[in-house]
Amino acid sequence: MIRVATPEDVPAIHAMVRELAEYEKALDEANATEEQLREALFGERPAAYAHVAVADDDGAVVGFALWFLNFSTWRGVHGVYLEDLYVRPERRGGGYGKALLRELARICVERGYGRLEWSVLNWNAPSIAFYESLGARPQDEWTVYRLHEGALAELGAA
Numbered sequence: 001m002i003r004v005a006t007p008e009d010v011p012a013i014h015a016m017v018r019e020l021a022e023y024e025k026a027l028d029e030a031n032a033t034e035e036q037l038r039e040a041l042f043g044e045r046p047a048a049y050a051h052v053a054v055a056d057d058d059g060a061v062v063g064f065a066l067w068f069l070n071f072s073t074w075r076g077v078h079g080v081y082l083e084d085l086y087v088r089p090e091r092r093g094g095g096y097g098k099a100l101l102r103e104l105a106r107i108c109v110e111r112g113y114g115r116l117e118w119s120v121l122n123w124n125a126p127s128i129a130f131y132e133s134l135g136a137r138p139q140d141e142w143t144v145y146r147l148h149e150g151a152l153a154e155l156g157a158a
Helices: 007-023 034-042 096-111 125-133 149-157
Strands: 002-004 049-054 061-072 077-087 116-118
Touching: 002 096, 007 034, 007 049, 007 061, 007 077, 049 096, 061 096, 077 096, 096 116
Parallel strands: 077 116
Antiparallel strands: 002 049, 049 061, 061 077
């Protein structure tokens, strides 16, 4: 049901990235191409990793988890940052999302990583309920900041 993604999975992953962006009301911000994803996942220096959920009945890729390593200076070990977790709407409730998270948790435990973390939109109540049902807890005392577009270019040019 869950396996490491292959280059042949990139079109399906790309399509689901766009589906997720549409669900999150930000499709206009999802500009990554299939080639960029292929390079990020399978290029000479991979920047990210992916696992896919495959349906038992027809072998279709129905979900994915795209992640990368981070590092905790406090713990002195790596962790996993889950960039995207997505299961196609018609396949939700089949255990695919839980199985993807279970695989990432297994990797963390096996490799001695200190944590598995991700962000979720405040209005995404179904996902929040799902994550909390697995034991995940919000990090309410932290606020994510981001530099991008003009502000990133301006600071980087200084």
